[in-house]
Amino acid sequence: MSTVKRISILGSTGSIGKNTLDIVARNRGQLQVVSLASRSDVEGIVRQAREHKPKLVALFDEEAASDAENSLAGSGISVLSGTEGILEASTISEADTVVSAIVGAAGVMPTFAAVEAGKDVALANKEALVAAGSIITNEALRTGARILPIDSEHSAVFQAIMGQDAAGVQRVILTASGGPFFKKSQDFLDGVTPEMALDHPRWKMGPKVTVDSATMMNKGLEVIEAHWLFGVPVERIEVVVHPQSIIHSMVEFIDGSTLAQMGIADMRLPIAFALGYPDRMSLPFDPLDLTAGGKLEFFEPDLDFFPCLKLAYKALRRGGGFPAIMNAANEVAVEVFLNGQLPFTGIPQVVAHVMETAPEVQDRNLAEIMRGDNWARKAARDYIASSEENG
Amino acid sequence: MSTVKRISILGSTGSIGKNTLDIVARNRGQLQVVSLASRSDVEGIVRQAREHKPKLVALFDEEAASDAENSLAGSGISVLSGTEGILEASTISEADTVVSAIVGAAGVMPTFAAVEAGKDVALANKEALVAAGSIITNEALRTGARILPIDSEHSAVFQAIMGQDAAGVQRVILTASGGPFFKKSQDFLDGVTPEMALDHPRWKMGPKVTVDSATMMNKGLEVIEAHWLFGVPVERIEVVVHPQSIIHSMVEFIDGSTLAQMGIADMRLPIAFALGYPDRMSLPFDPLDLTAGGKLEFFEPDLDFFPCLKLAYKALRRGGGFPAIMNAANEVAVEVFLNGQLPFTGIPQVVAHVMETAPEVQDRNLAEIMRGDNWARKAARDYIASSEENG
Helix, strand or coil: CCCCEEEECCCCCHHHHHHHHHHHCCCCCCCCEEEEECCCCCHHHHHHHHCCCEEEEEEEEEHHHHHHHHCCCCCCCCEEEEEHHHHHHHHHHCCCEECCCCCHHHHHHHHHHHCCCCCCCCCCCCHHHHHHHHHHHHHHHHHCCCEEEEEHHHHHHHHHHHCCHHHHHHEEEEEECCCCCCCCCCCHHHCCCCHHHHHCCCCCCHHHHHHHHHHHHHHHHHHHHHHHCCCCHHHHHEEEECCCEEEEEEEECCCCCEEEECCCCCCCCHHHHHHCEEEEECCCCCCCCEEECCCCCCCCCCCCCHHHHHHHHHHHHCCHHHHHHHHHHHHHHHHHHHHCCEEEEEEEHHHHHHHCCCCCCCCCCHHHHHHHHHHHHHHHHHHHHHHHHHH | CCEEEEEECCCCHHHHHHHHHHHHHEEEEEEEEEEEECCHHHHHHHHHHHHCCEEEEEEEEEEHHHHHHHHHCCCCCCCEHHHHHHHHHHHHEEEEEEEECCCHHHHHHHHEEEEHHCCEECCCCCCHHHHHHHHHHHHHHCCCCCEEEEEHHHHHHHHCCCCHHHHHHEEEEEECCCCCCCCCHHHHCCCCHHHHCCCCCCCCCCHHHHHHHHCEEEEEHHHHHHHHCCCCCHHEEEEECCCCEEEEEEECCCCCEEEEECCCCEEEEEEEHHHHCCCCCCCCCCCCCCCCCEEEEEECCCCCCHHHHHHHHHHHHHHHHHHHHHHHHHHHHHHHHHHCCCCCCHHHHHHHHHHHCCCCCCCCCCHHHHHHHHHHHHHHHHHHHHHHHHH
């Protein structure tokens, strides 16, 4: 890169945020942080602010913002709070690229705001495209904002598709590790605890994403995200279980040729790719050694064993606000599961119930999406409560 | 493609030539044959000429040309002979793309002539770049001719590198099936007959290339070819044995990301890619099914068991005319082996001896290369004759 790229990090104290700052620290001449945003992690964001000296820090939580303001007094760093603070961090004029790494539907509005402001968005938040893919991709077309995926799967597809004519794309094939419960029995699933679901074999991630990986809802969200990122219809997006997580995803072309992107399972690789794009940064990690004794295996996903993946395909086929509804129901179910108040196998049951009982919801604007999201959250909570009463 | 691409096929009656004509027959609206050339296969080229109606047919062998002329009398197809005939076929003004598929050093001059005439060259002949890589790539820069590899390995690298900044390339990793003798014992190698060497597990190819695959000299030639095609220094070109031949080669980038091209083992795929470039043609072959039960494995090549590969690296490191000398010695050794007059393990011995005793040869022009080639052929024959006397 010839000039310094200035970045805002939304969700800087989470797993993606920390990895992003690690990349920044290794590439000071190329990357500079101008704003950081977190929900409520005062200690974390203050430490990051002292090291990276952004112009602005935003905390959603008012009290946390007040504490951070005291800690950073005299530093020259502005501290803002609430939705306005997060939106200011995501649209700050100094930023070239916004890293959107807030977890869940809370990341939709800030992502839209960054796209609306014409920023390049390095996107880790899946829900923005899952819930509002049509709205956000249309806005990106309008403002010229580029959406650069940080998910390892979509980064792989993006890299495989670079320089290729879109008309030549036949299928997008997303790989899945299969999560911690691949090839386990149905009986086993009934006894899965939060601790078991949080022990992912390949990737270190936050709790929500890790549980989504265990149910394979994560892969379902990625199918929807791939649809919007690459403009590929649902029937041409496939999922293949690849337990070694060496191939991060693939693109098949109309001539039968397939391009696969591979690498070690470290989120810093796709983060660095999104931040450096279109250049690649030299990274100090060991290169992949395919001869180290492993082998690469591939299996079809078992959609009966992982109903969440089937539900995500269904939501994408129905379209409109259905992916947003599915996503909201899943967020509630995962939260209740992590609190120990819903069995693991209850997650797809909650999502399926909410989808079955949902009204028609459109996706013409963010307000419609948000209404659908709110309805689904309430429906999910009501269903869980009534199941508890009946159970 | 908006317009019809007109192609010349040098070596039309060989394995690559026939596969090229199969692609043409499937894509009549996009591809049209304007000339065909063969060494001496009258029956084959006459049949091809009747089907594809080129403007010109060339046979190197004078008698064969005379027979073909009689067979094609009244068809309106010109028949030429000798070196002039082959060169006319390779530079015919109507051709947009020349498929260079003559086997061995005999393909060097026609390939150079096509590049000199500014044609795009779909290159299957390895020896052109092995023997005269510097000369041909410089000429291509001068005339604007594009060299589009047909070898599955180089097509894979070409596809993986498309749209990527060359500055980001860290290593080119060529895959090798390992050939029919992968993991066999040294004792076994001593008893290898031509029939055994011609029984390749993955690819259907002509006899010379098949024997080169068995000795892994084929991979050595490909290392040299990759150096010239992609401008990557020898120390950044690696070979990995991948017995399943699903991944056709890979490119590793400076950020640790690797792009791999995969597909079924059918030469028509890289041929169609080279002919259609930059567009992809829709081909009716079954797509790759990675979940069909196989697995992908990777091993380091055993350079002591396959000394030809080591010799090729050595020739590329020495540079100048050494790759041409190595290639010529190998052509002689393979020919004598196929005639049953040299043991399989004699092939690398002949090549090593010729390289050790070779004078310094430069590669400033084709005449120097050809002198080196001629010297090496004589040296190889002399060495084989003296070994027979002593043995």
